[in-house]
Amino acid sequence: MTASLTLGPVLFNWPVDRWRDFYARIADEAPVDTVIVGEIVCFKRAPFFAEAMGDVIERLSAAGKTVWLASPILVGSERERAAMRDLVESDAGLPDGGLIEANDMGALALLAGRPHAVGPTINVYNEATLGWMAGRGAEAVSLPAELPAATVAVLAKAGRELGVETEVQVWGRAPLAISARCYHARAHGLHKDGCQFVCGNDPDGMPVTTMDGQPFLTVNGTQTMSHGCLCLAAEMNELVEMGVSRFRLSPQAMDMVRVAEAFRAVLDGQRDGAEVAAELGGLIDAPLVNGFYHDTAGALRVA
């Protein structure tokens, strides 16, 4: 399996025009192989993107990108279930190579017996679970952000034996938690049902700082993310050696084409990962972190 770059779904609530323009530029300029699209954080936001979805898929596909659709992270209500079922049935309409990436066990259930992908918010912590998923049709599994190198190595090796590609997020704030409660609304004294879409004011999420003023977390509606930007550019060679074949860039409100070019250069052996990390670190208003991978606090950076 040759190593490839994946652009994960936009997790933030961007205005639809910005969202459409973002993907147009990705289609034209970003050296990524797979682009995963879909509103996976909040069911209430999804209608805004629905009107542009067809155009975005077509544009990306015409540019040679493989397009996958991602299912929502948390599916509880009847309406969320109905949307999940519709999404899962839509893979037949995707261009060649298109898959559904399941982000909840409900979607995984519905995808049994046909090719699909497993997203990073489904818990795959060991080779037994990976094997079980492979047997049900999983072709690629994106590993949870909190897994340390030793675990990634075992899973990448098992994946190769099973014919399942393993993916690791190498750029972007790490998803840490999901809730039925909207913290964006709560911080604004609102309720989720009457949220006024205040999450749309924060294209890179809402910063959460400690009472000492130390930046800590990022709130994105019902999702909580890291403040630190996960960056494993310097670990890419090691990951490739382990057998990891897919590398995920998670969109931030920044020049993602430049991010993709830098990671492509590392994958192609043209640039040094540590040097790329140093360059990209200057483009985002957050420290780079890699602690999860190095089996320590995720907020830390291990040299």
Add this chain to the structure above:
Amino acid sequence: MDNFELICPAGTPAALRAAVDAGADAVYLGFRDETNARNFPGLNFTRQDVADAVDYAHARRVEVYVAINTYPQAGNLGPWQKAVDDAARLKVDAVILADPGLLAYAAKRHPDLRLHLSVQASAANVEAIRLYRDAFGVRRVVLPRVLTVPEIAKLNAEIDIETEVFVFGGLCPMAEGRCSLSSYATGLSPNKQGVCSPANHVRYEQRGGALASTLGGFTINVFGEGEQAGYPTLCKGRFVAGDGAGEGPAYLFEEPTSLNAMDLLPELKAAGVRALKIEGRQRGKAYIAAVVRAYREALESFAAGRPVSHIDLQAMVEGGTQTTGAYTRGWR
């Protein structure tokens, strides 16, 4: 109509006896290692403790469940598989699991062992629950604390396995088993090590007249003079949201509060819930005895058609406040 089953926590043999004596229908516990999600120092059961617990409970017609509900470590499945084997050998009444790989192992090796799906699996919809039933023969699902009671009712109308819901104790505002907040601050997580906001990463610092509590070096709360200081569980801390121009530090995720769904017994019964669960394997035997006794009394009152409003658990709740959490839509 059968009454609810009352499922009660035990972190020690003494707590188990307290729960049994106070009216539990079943007691859940964990082995003394990283295989369970309350892997705290001084807590949990040796194999011999479990054997004794099963003897004590079964003699009083109370069941014993063993929670093996962390996610087995890659390349080191042995401790989790052995925990399942030992639970079966010790004739416990059910094991509570979350990991699909481990569920597959248990279903294959021990076809007669009753499997419950842990809240740590966060199965929140019909499709997910049916998957665990069809693939592994799971007989009961402990629902994640993300659903309202009407949503639970709709769910129960479409599934044919039992549901168990939390009614009292600590409350995760995040979907359980899908949270790496503790891991981000400390490197230790509920899913991997069975710990959240672990005590060995907690510090208390006196800052003038104020007391700050930190976790992994991050300040989780600062208590002024006269304010009662609480344990710095990450999601129960005070933080500043946004650019700080707002109202100042607030309990952004959840207040220090306890779930108490006692007033919702009629709704939960109508929703088809089979079992009610009390959180708190880290609690002492006096707490367990008081809470279990109160809930047993509530269930008996409920079954007899009497009100439960006289049953007061105010002394047992965190921060002195109670919530019905996600069971009511207003929580969201």
